[in-house]
Amino acid sequence: MKPDHGSDTGGSAARFGQGAWIDLSTAINRRPWPLGDLPPQVWRALPTAAARDRLIATAAAWFGCPAAQVLPVAGASAAIRMIPRLLPTGRAAVIAPSHDDHAASLGAAGWQVSQFARPEAMEGADLAVVVNPNNPDGREWPPEVLARLARRVGHLVVDESFADVRPDLSLAPALPPNVLVLRSFSPFWGLAGLRLGFVLARPDLLGRLSDAAGPWAVNGPALHVGAQAMADRAWADATVLYHAEAALRLDRLAIRAGWRPAGGTHLFRLYDTGDAAAAQERLARAHVWTRRFSFSRTWLRMGIPGGHEEWDRLTDALRKI
Amino acid sequence: MKPDHGSDTGGSAARFGQGAWIDLSTAINRRPWPLGDLPPQVWRALPTAAARDRLIATAAAWFGCPAAQVLPVAGASAAIRMIPRLLPTGRAAVIAPSHDDHAASLGAAGWQVSQFARPEAMEGADLAVVVNPNNPDGREWPPEVLARLARRVGHLVVDESFADVRPDLSLAPALPPNVLVLRSFSPFWGLAGLRLGFVLARPDLLGRLSDAAGPWAVNGPALHVGAQAMADRAWADATVLYHAEAALRLDRLAIRAGWRPAGGTHLFRLYDTGDAAAAQERLARAHVWTRRFSFSRTWLRMGIPGGHEEWDRLTDALRKI
Numbered sequence: 001m002k003p004d005h006g007s008d009t010g011g012s013a014a015r016f017g018q019g020a021w022i023d024l025s026t027a028i029n030r031r032p033w034p035l036g037d038l039p040p041q042v043w044r045a046l047p048t049a050a051a052r053d054r055l056i057a058t059a060a061a062w063f064g065c066p067a068a069q070v071l072p073v074a075g076a077s078a079a080i081r082m083i084p085r086l087l088p089t090g091r092a093a094v095i096a097p098s099h100d101d102h103a104a105s106l107g108a109a110g111w112q113v114s115q116f117a118r119p120e121a122m123e124g125a126d127l128a129v130v131v132n133p134n135n136p137d138g139r140e141w142p143p144e145v146l147a148r149l150a151r152r153v154g155h156l157v158v159d160e161s162f163a164d165v166r167p168d169l170s171l172a173p174a175l176p177p178n179v180l181v182l183r184s185f186s187p188f189w190g191l192a193g194l195r196l197g198f199v200l201a202r203p204d205l206l207g208r209l210s211d212a213a214g215p216w217a218v219n220g221p222a223l224h225v226g227a228q229a230m231a232d233r234a235w236a237d238a239t240v241l242y243h244a245e246a247a248l249r250l251d252r253l254a255i256r257a258g259w260r261p262a263g264g265t266h267l268f269r270l271y272d273t274g275d276a277a278a279a280q281e282r283l284a285r286a287h288v289w290t291r292r293f294s295f296s297r298t299w300l301r302m303g304i305p306g307g308h309e310e311w312d313r314l315t316d317a318l319r320k321i
Numbered sequence: 322m323k324p325d326h327g328s329d330t331g332g333s334a335a336r337f338g339q340g341a342w343i344d345l346s347t348a349i350n351r352r353p354w355p356l357g358d359l360p361p362q363v364w365r366a367l368p369t370a371a372a373r374d375r376l377i378a379t380a381a382a383w384f385g386c387p388a389a390q391v392l393p394v395a396g397a398s399a400a401i402r403m404i405p406r407l408l409p410t411g412r413a414a415v416i417a418p419s420h421d422d423h424a425a426s427l428g429a430a431g432w433q434v435s436q437f438a439r440p441e442a443m444e445g446a447d448l449a450v451v452v453n454p455n456n457p458d459g460r461e462w463p464p465e466v467l468a469r470l471a472r473r474v475g476h477l478v479v480d481e482s483f484a485d486v487r488p489d490l491s492l493a494p495a496l497p498p499n500v501l502v503l504r505s506f507s508p509f510w511g512l513a514g515l516r517l518g519f520v521l522a523r524p525d526l527l528g529r530l531s532d533a534a535g536p537w538a539v540n541g542p543a544l545h546v547g548a549q550a551m552a553d554r555a556w557a558d559a560t561v562l563y564h565a566e567a568a569l570r571l572d573r574l575a576i577r578a579g580w581r582p583a584g585g586t587h588l589f590r591l592y593d594t595g596d597a598a599a600a601q602e603r604l605a606r607a608h609v610w611t612r613r614f615s616f617s618r619t620w621l622r623m624g625i626p627g628g629h630e631e632w633d634r635l636t637d638a639l640r641k642i
Contacts, residue, residue: 023366032365044353045344046513074395074516074538081535085406108532192367193541195395211429214402217395219540220514 016284022310023303025291027135027162027268030306031242032190033229042220051223058230059198062164063172063183071206072218072226076161076184076197077101082212083180083199084109087155090126095119095134097295099159102129119145123152131159132169136270136293136301138263143171150176157182161197164188165240165266177202185222187267188239189229194222243267246304249311254302257318262299273300279321286317337605343631344624346612348456348483348589351627352563353511354550363541372544379551380519383485384493384504392527393539393547397482397505397518398422403533404501404520405430408476411447416440418616419452420480440470447475453490454483457591457614457622459584464492471497478503482518485509486561486587498523506543508588509560510550515543564588567625570632575623578639583620594621600642607638 013021022030042051052072060067073079080101084092089110094103096115106113111127119141122128128149133140150156156176161184163170171181181200186192196218199209210217218226229235243266250269251261259271259279273279276292279300283290291301305311334342343351363372373393381388394400401422405413410431415424417436427434432448440462443449449470454461471477477497482505484491492502502521507513517539520530531538539547550556564587571590572582580592580600594600597613600621604611612622626632 026367028365028367030365035364041514043356043512043514044349044351046347046349046507047516074540075535077535077537081533085533186367191364193362193364195368195537195540212402212406214396214398216398216516219395219516219543221542222540 012284012289016287019287022288022305022313024305024314025289025301025303026192027187027265027301027303028192029188029190029239029243029267030303030310031239033225033232033235035191035225038221038224042224045220047216047218047220047223051220051227052218055218055223055227055230058227059183062230063170063198063200064167065172065175065200068203069172069175069200069206071199071201071210071213072223073197073199073209073213074217074219074222075186075195076159076182078195078213078217079180079182079197079199079209080105080159082209083157084111084127086208086212087127090154092127092129093122093125093153094129095122095131097137097293098131099135099161100294102131102157102159119149122149126154127157128153128155129157129159131161133162133166133265135162136264136268136291136299138265138270140166140169143169143174146171146179147174147176150179154178155180162187162265162267164236165243172200175200175202180205185226185229188236189226191225191229194225195219196222196226240266243304250302250304253315253318257321259300264301266304268301268303270299270301272298274298276300282321283314283317286313286320288314288317333605333610337608340608343609343626343634345626345635346610346622346624347513348508348586348622348624349513350509350511350560350564350588351624351631352560354546354553354556356512356546359542359545363545366541368537368539368541368544372541372548373539376539376544376548376551379548380504383551384491384519384521385488386493386496386521389524390493390496390521390527392520392522392531392534393544394518394520394530394534395538395540395543396507396516397480397503399516399534399538400501400503400518400520400530401426401480403530404478405432405448407529407533408448411475412445413448413450414443414446414474415450416443416452416455418458418614420456420482421615423450423452423478423480440466443470444473448478449474449476450478450480452480452482454487454586456483457585457589457612457620459586459591461487461490464490464495467492467500468495468497471500475499476501483508483586483588485557486564493521496521496523501526506547506550509557510547512546512550515546516540517543517547561587564625571623571625574636574639578642580621585622587625589622589624591620591622593619595619597621603642604635604638607634607641609635609638 506517
């Protein structure tokens with residue numbers, strides 16, 4: 001079972017033509033943290049314990065949790081694959097609709113997977129998986145609701161891939177003992193090629209994940225860039241502000257095009273378009289790629305444009321709908 | 322159980338002083354493939370299928386096997402961790418002495434691990450693991466010996482991390498159906514920070530590994546740099562030649578210091594020093610870091626120096642022994 005992650009515009013380019021595509025099919029920030037030259041050792045040497053410790057300390061400060069609860073991994077998607085193979089299989093409860101990678105990975109690892117619309121309905125599961133804020137509809141649950149759920153399941157995985165713009169929702173600052181929080185570097189810092197993410201959990205759980213991932217799970221450039229980027233609070237503040245304004249601006253354009261806002265976060269927006277296939281195709285003709293979902297005929301998800309030229313092209317394209 | 326991989330000179334620097342260390346404790350080429358600037362998309366976008374396909378095609382040509390038998394992974398060490406968790410556990414036979422990561426990873430995954438000095442003694446095992454050429458002693462087995470072993474075990478893993486300088490030893494061009502070959506990008510191309518390696522196997526085995534690794538197991542820079550570097554045959558030819566000459570030169574220096582060559586490959590040399598702890602410490606005082614082994618009091622392994630300045634410092638340091 002191969003989940004559709006959007007992105008990878010190879011297919012759309014084949015159908016609608018090569019050229020300068022604006023890929024809004026992912027929720028990856030199109031104004032990435034500005035990368036400078038990397039020291040040669042980052043490429044040449046095996047990733048060092050010192051570089052890993054620096055990243056962990058910086059990430060822990062960003063997440064608001066102790067460094068001992070932070071494990072860097074090769075992207076949140078690596079953790080989504082590892083965790084179902086690490087815990088003894090049983091009944092898994094997964095929030096839906098949501099990022100379909102969780103259910104797919106659990107199923108492949110031998111779990112009996114059921115989907116639920118609300119966390120409250122998941123009580124009694126051996127493993128519960130919630131995405132907070134949720135992708136693609138942006139539903140959110142207060143930490144205390146999820147802490148209560150944690151007390152009533154075997155383990156709870158909270159995928160906080162989009163929580164960098166909503167730290168108030170995070171379970172990181174008060175992590176229950178049976179919770180694993182997933183964080184992703186790609187959406188907020190915009191450097192998805194690096195493959196960097198984190199699992200936040202109590203040290204005993206983290207130790208087992210770390211053994212399975214091995215000593216060099218994260219590449220040297222990712223350790224270096226991650227530590228620099230996550231310490232850059234001025235950039236982070238400006239990024240939060242840009243996306244907050246941009247999300248409102250995108251909603252206004254969508255409403256003018258006759259669509260209805262259906263949720264999202266400041267890193268992506270979800271619209272009820274009436275006919276998602278037709279809407280996606282019209283934008284694709286203007287070389288703007290967006291995201292549809294197997295479970296909805298009307299929903300279209302869009303990332304946030306990165307600059308003036310992208311806004312202009314998108315505004316034009318939406319006028320023609 | 323945390324294997325000692327050498328490298329990570331943090332500890333030795335703390336003991337013998339900061340400064341310009343020459344790290345010969347790994348077998349990573351100190352004249353790495355010359356990296357240029359990377360296109361911004363390599364960092365920004367999720368690794369694309371097209372970039373992955375390009376790397377696979379280039380790697381298949383280098384290994385001499387069909388592209389359908391090549392899976393890029395985040396370093397050979399990632400594969401060493403995944404494979405024991407993928408196959409049903411049982412009795413594993415591992416070559417010894419060798420790279421201790423194999424036995425450690427099998428043990429952690431629940432295998433009953435026995436060590437053997439010769440592949441012929443491994444017949445009947447559910448899983449056999451051979452390193453060819455072997456690390457650290459450079460023992461080598463002709464492909465037909467390992468193909469015969471493959472017919473008499475459940476699965477055979479052949480770690481060919483050092484076979485880029487010995488393609489004649491590789492099982493890749495005629496892969497038996499139950500064999501998994503591991504290849505590492507770091508030693509030959511000298512870019513260990515990238516975390517790039519390969520599993521070569523029949524498509525059914527590869528598919529299961531690929532599902533466990535996920536769609537973005539290898540980062541964007543590694544896909545891009547790997548495809549460029551592995552296509553650069555002029556660089557590869559010069560690198561093979563340099564290391565062949567350098568290995569002989571290092572042996573001569575070692576013999577003059579009173580050591581006895583005990584094997585190795587052209588990417589690293591092994592010496593019987595009489596007293597490995599004393600020899601390592603003397604070189605460390607000159608800020609040259611080398612590799613000892615828990616299973617030998619006399620063996621010292623050394624990588625190949627990278628240039629004139631390194632040869633001069635090493636020659637000086639060895640004179641004082």
